[in-house]
Amino acid sequence: MRIILDTDPGIDDAVAVFYLAAQPGVEIAAVGTVHGNATAEIATRNALGLMEFVGRSEVPVAHGAALPLAQPLHVSDYVHGGNGMGDIEVPWALEPPVGAPVRGAVDVSAAEQMVRLARAEPGAYDLLALGPLTNVALALQLEPRLPALLRRVVVMGGAISVPGNISPYGEANVWHDPEAADLVLAAGFDLTLVPLDATLRAIAEHPWLQELAGLPGDRARLTSRFLEYYVDFYTGLLGRRGCAMHDPLAAAVLLRPELATTVETQVRVELRGGYTRGMTVADLRSDPGTSITAPPVKVVTHTDVPWFLDRLMTALRG
Ligand code: BDR
Numbered sequence: 001m002r003i004i005l006d007t008d009p010g011i012d013d014a015v016a017v018f019y020l021a022a023q024p025g026v027e028i029a030a031v032g033t034v035h036g037n038a039t040a041e042i043a044t045r046n047a048l049g050l051m052e053f054v055g056r057s058e059v060p061v062a063h064g065a066a067l068p069l070a071q072p073l074h075v076s077d078y079v080h081g082g083n084g085m086g087d088i089e090v091p092w093a094l095e096p097p098v099g100a101p102v103r104g105a106v107d108v109s110a111a112e113q114m115v116r117l118a119r120a121e122p123g124a125y126d127l128l129a130l131g132p133l134t135n136v137a138l139a140l141q142l143e144p145r146l147p148a149l150l151r152r153v154v155v156m157g158g159a160i161s162v163p164g165n166i167s168p169y170g171e172a173n174v175w176h177d178p179e180a181a182d183l184v185l186a187a188g189f190d191l192t193l194v195p196l197d198a199t200l201r202a203i204a205e206h207p208w209l210q211e212l213a214g215l216p217g218d219r220a221r222l223t224s225r226f227l228e229y230y231v232d233f234y235t236g237l238l239g240r241r242g243c244a245m246h247d248p249l250a251a252a253v254l255l256r257p258e259l260a261t262t263v264e265t266q267v268r269v270e271l272r273g274g275y276t277r278g279m280t281v282a283d284l285r286s287d288p289g290t291s292i293t294a295p296p297v298k299v300v301t302h303t304d305v306p307w308f309l310d311r312l313m314t315a316l317r318g
């Protein structure tokens with residue numbers, strides 16, 4: 001499987017990279033970065049560092065959208081730390097100082113890279129989108145045939161029947177760029193959405209975190225340190241010590257679709273509501289009518305969480 005990874009690393013994005021890098025037969029063919037958990041600039045430095053850390057420094061990393069399509073930038077540094085990595089000292093340099101050009105990124109944008117790859121080999125790539133969907137929306141503007149050129153798209157995003165994690169109804173990736181998410185959800189991709197409904201069931205609980213902390217190896221040690229920061233935020237949200245493995249779960253669903261129970265429905269994003277902007281809306285009534293116009297997508301409702309957490313631990317063991 002050849003994957004184009006679009007990401008805003010981001011603590012759980014980093015864990016998803018570690019998970020993917022440990023899977024035989026999986027090639028991260030290219031990485032694009034985007035604003036969200038950090039600025040796009042920091043996300044790019046982290047993506048370059050992460051790919052080097054997992055021994056894949058040859059994978060092209062393209063710097064992506066620094067701003068949402070139609071709203072000001074908000075960065076979730078209170079969840080992921082000012083450096084996107086829990087404010088721990090990462091083994092890669094965030095040097096040269098923020099503000100200087102990012103060395104090492106390829107000289108096309110993440111959207112251009114996505115379009116080039118998809119055009120070069122139609123049907124060869126799966127897209128895994130783990131951040132706001134700005135790059136994918138920009139790629140659609142460059143190439144409206146993109147839905148037919150990518151084999152499959154898996155998006156971590158949305159909150160269908162559960163509260164949001166960044167606003168009452170907003171899940172962070174969608175809320176950071178609602179216009180982009182709406183364009184992507186309506187575009188006609190073979191798209192699987194992995195929303196909070198599924199990821200908030202995939203909790204790394206305290207005993208799992210303790211086991212991780214006892215593992216040898218660089219990846220486990222680094223993950224454990226990242227998660228200390230991340231757990232603090234999620235402990236507030238969950239009411240107990242633990243954290244949601246959003247992005248690694250989306251990666252697992254891409255690799256093993258049979259892991260997931262899905263419902264097929266149309267999903268759009270609320271773009272106007274005063275309290276509900278950024279909400280993902282699906283009509284789940286038994287007779288939905290025609291209130292939501294879009295091609296259907298697959299929405300993940302449940303996954304095999306014990307299997308997933310076990311595989312994730314194995315991957316982090318290295
Ligand atoms: C999503 O938002 C980010 O904070 C995480 O990296 C994940 O992609 C969860 O809502």
Ligand code: CA
Nearest residue numbers: 010013130131
């Ligand atoms: Ca992410």
